Amino acid sequence: MSSVVDKSKVPWWVSNLIVPLVNLTLALLVSALFIFIAGENPYQAIKLIIYGSFGYIEGFAYTLYYTTNFIFTGLAFAVAFHCRLFNIGGEGQAYIGGLGVFLVAINFSFLPVPIVWILSIAGAFIFGAAWAFIPAYLQAKRGSHIVITTIMFNFIASSLMVYLLVDVIRDMKQMGPHTVALPKEMWLPTFKDLAALFGMKIRYSPLNASFLLAIAASFFVWFLVWKTKWGYEMRAVGHNTQAAIYAGISPYKNIIIAMLISGGLAGLLSINEILGVHHKIVSGFPAGYGFTGIAVALMGRNHPIGIFPAAFLFGILYQGGSEVTFDMPNITRYMFVAVQGVIILFSGALENLFRPQIESFFVNRLNRQVEA
């Protein structure tokens, strides 16, 4: 290893903008290579991605709909990570959160609709948090590693939901593994409804009011982590458990709190999916958003301000990617899973691959300017 850079001299925009952009560019170059090998023109593919995600209003709405999901799961991972917990269980927590939304909405349907929405949000949060509680407890009290337990709990959640959807809460009038639909008045207002208010007619769009909830959740996370005593204590435990104990901060308590909030935020994904889009629990609705949220959080450096653009980027990839697979026969859906994998690889696992070089490059340049 060559250069050790004094971290305090690295300008914030180098570590927070330049480095992620370099990593992203590299990932896209490797992805372009994939597309080339598959026998398609990478330039055309990129044009399709951009057209698909920005080129027409419905496409852009789809991009923002995916963004909403990634914000929730990215925030979920980030909160736990500030306590140095790798919550891999966003997927399962979101799934169980959906159960909470559905049970609340169907059982409190006699209440005024806005109250049902608020209760549903609470239901999503509480059910997601509850699913995170057991791994959190096992980590805090027994030292069972959170990565292992949360992964396992994804499988348990999945099996549990399949059981419930087949045998218990299925809409018994039909065979598919999903519940009855919620009453129509409970569906969250969509972008289409909003456009109609302004006299704009658009085709179907899954984008709905949950997007606003995602933005509110981003503010909540920022405030929680940096402005409250809980955030302070969680970060202290995350950075240095021994020092936390010295200061009378309980690692046990903070591991539990961080995981509950993390699980709750993952649970909110189901507000988008169930109140906003499907209006019922369908089998497997978290569809991998929980896992992609990990990459979103890592890419966004676990800060809401970073998570938003990272979530948006993955929204573009999801929406633009489906456009590409539609138009280019040689590119399958799985191709884009690989592209996401490459991005995760470069911005997550290989995050520090070029960081030292880039940082020392800028530090040296700035030093030279100061000397000159």
Next chain:
Amino acid sequence: MDEPTGVLTPQEVDELFKILRSLKEEGKTIVLITHKLNEIMDLTSEVSVMRQGEVVGHTKTENTNREKLAEMMVGRSVLLRINKSNTQRGDVAFKVENLSVKDDLDVTRVKNVNLEIHAGEILGLAGVTGNGQTELLEALSGIRKVESGEIFLNGEKISDSSALLNPRELKEKGLAHIPEDRQRMGLVTDFKAYENLIFGYHDQEPYSKSSIMRENKILDYSKRVMEEYDVRPRSPHLMTSNFSGGNQQKLILSRELNENPKVLLIGQPTRGVDIGAIEFIHQRLIDMRDKGAAILLVSVELEEVLSLSDRIVVMFDGNIVGERINKDVTDRELGLLMAGVA
């Protein structure tokens, strides 16, 4: 081998030494790093003594003895001059009765220790590193479980084997602790300076109210204490890891002394600290004492213990092996106690 007998029982030590001797006879070279002089005398053929990063002596083992090695280890440098008035010793502020403590590996490191510290007194605890001082400090400050025995603060029992007050509760009762290892325990080095300046006091007013941190108040306070303790650079927003050792220690010191604790436990106050900061820190401790605080000073620097303390106890292998009034003791006498010779 670095301190190979640290966690071994005497029987296991015998077994290990048997193996080492047979290796030696086979012509193998063994480098043994240890505090324990009897191991040196027992096992080695040549010995070097290191002190503050320098080799201060090298000799054949047969030409030396434990007393001579102890003298070499402790050294005989001139004491730092400290302006120190005579003690106005008050009542007992902190008392430890028959305290035993185990470390993480379940080895008893503090054995039946008794201590009394009076208000307005600095009690120095001397000893070679690893003789139970760390575990003692941790038990006294509510971090480590007490195996047996009792601890009293101003006559009130704060810890025994069944219950202990946590560090935050102890702070409220007027006990402050400056730990031996500032980077692993005293600070969160990835926090900004101002965040560390309230570490452990963060849930008290005015730093937070209804669980919301009040950044402006914290910054006002930070600027004030950084000025008062001459922390350089005076940037509360700078990451703590970017401060020098001495300035990191000043951050801790200002935090812990700001509340005027009645009892102060302090470990290795000047380890890795530059000479200017050492003087400053020593003067602060004397000021605290003159204001009537009871101070337990744990240090492996004999000079520091001698220049600050009113009374000195020596810890060896988990036991208090001697107690002296500072003005009646020589460093040689303490050195022998520290080496477990006397």
